[in-house]
Amino acid sequence: MTEDPFVAHRGLLFTVAYEMLGSAADAEDVLQETWLRWAGVDRSQVHDPRAYLVRAVTRQALNRVRALSRRREDYVGEWLPEPLLTHPDVADDVELAENVSLAMLTVLETLGPVERAVFVLREVFDMPYAEVAEAVGKTTTAVRQIARRARNHVTARQPRVSVSPTEHKAVTDRFLAALHTGRIQDLLELMAPDVVLIADGGGLTAAALAPVHGAELVARMLAGTDRAEDEAMLVWLNGAPAIRFESDHGRAAVSLVIENGRITRILATSNPQKLTRLDHPTRLRR
Numbered sequence: 001m002t003e004d005p006f007v008a009h010r011g012l013l014f015t016v017a018y019e020m021l022g023s024a025a026d027a028e029d030v031l032q033e034t035w036l037r038w039a040g041v042d043r044s045q046v047h048d049p050r051a052y053l054v055r056a057v058t059r060q061a062l063n064r065v066r067a068l069s070r071r072r073e074d075y076v077g078e079w080l081p082e083p084l085l086t087h088p089d090v091a092d093d094v095e096l097a098e099n100v101s102l103a104m105l106t107v108l109e110t111l112g113p114v115e116r117a118v119f120v121l122r123e124v125f126d127m128p129y130a131e132v133a134e135a136v137g138k139t140t141t142a143v144r145q146i147a148r149r150a151r152n153h154v155t156a157r158q159p160r161v162s163v164s165p166t167e168h169k170a171v172t173d174r175f176l177a178a179l180h181t182g183r184i185q186d187l188l189e190l191m192a193p194d195v196v197l198i199a200d201g202g203g204l205t206a207a208a209l210a211p212v213h214g215a216e217l218v219a220r221m222l223a224g225t226d227r228a229e230d231e232a233m234l235v236w237l238n239g240a241p242a243i244r245f246e247s248d249h250g251r252a253a254v255s256l257v258i259e260n261g262r263i264t265r266i267l268a269t270s271n272p273q274k275l276t277r278l279d280h281p282t283r284l285r286r
Helices: 010-021 024-039 049-073 088-092 094-100 102-108 113-124 129-136 140-157 165-181 184-190 215-223
Strands: 191-200 231-237 240-247 250-259 262-269
Touching: 010 024, 010 049, 010 094, 010 113, 024 049, 049 113, 049 129, 088 094, 088 231, 094 102, 094 113, 102 113, 102 140, 102 250, 102 262, 113 129, 113 140, 129 140, 165 184, 165 231, 165 240, 165 250, 165 262, 184 191, 184 215, 191 215, 231 250
Parallel strands: 191 262
Antiparallel strands: 231 240, 240 250, 250 262
8 A cells, every 4th residue: 555645744744844833732733734634635636745735734834823923922931942852863964954953943933924934945845936835825926035035034143154963062062061060161161252041931940031141141040050960961952962951840951052162052941841852753854
């Protein structure tokens, strides 16, 4: 029996929805809605199932974004994308790893829903402009303009220098060691002067409600955090080395943005509702 196209492309469809929403739970809901619609389609009329399903997921994701807008407005503190445990081999596809990174997903949050959809479909998945236009309900000319605007927006905000997984892991290891010592100087040596710490507790755990700017302030905050009883381990989150903390008080996931050997951004998630995908790797694919 030939495998159902939805099953065959599920990893791709999840990745599209997750990139558009930044939430695995919402991406799964979008896939469920897409599957229900796919089950009622006359397959003989579908000439390219992969393209059809990507369009369907995109439309459902756009509907979901609009429905979630109020929830985001009422969110307590900073909102970060949901981190996913991934296999290290995601990093083998450099472009995929860069685009599913928490740093990139945070940048994509600053785009409007249609701009984000166009960027994801065109820049990440290399879909033809005509197919992107059909997916978002715009003309091809409009989509080209939106894509250019979104690309410029993202380029201006994403890390300027790409870092190899080896370098990323080395800095992450040193950062973890510095957290354990609690020595401010060790932390300062790792961070860029204008480093930013963004914490997401969702109002459910203790976390800074606004970004913390500057190496001195961030280092003192981190040095004052008691992690003596925490179990910390290096893991791969969203295609890059990161840290998972486990304690009696809950868990946390910390991802680092690194440029020129220094940490420029620290993304710390402790909202338990966003930490349910840290035990089993999620399959991300293009």
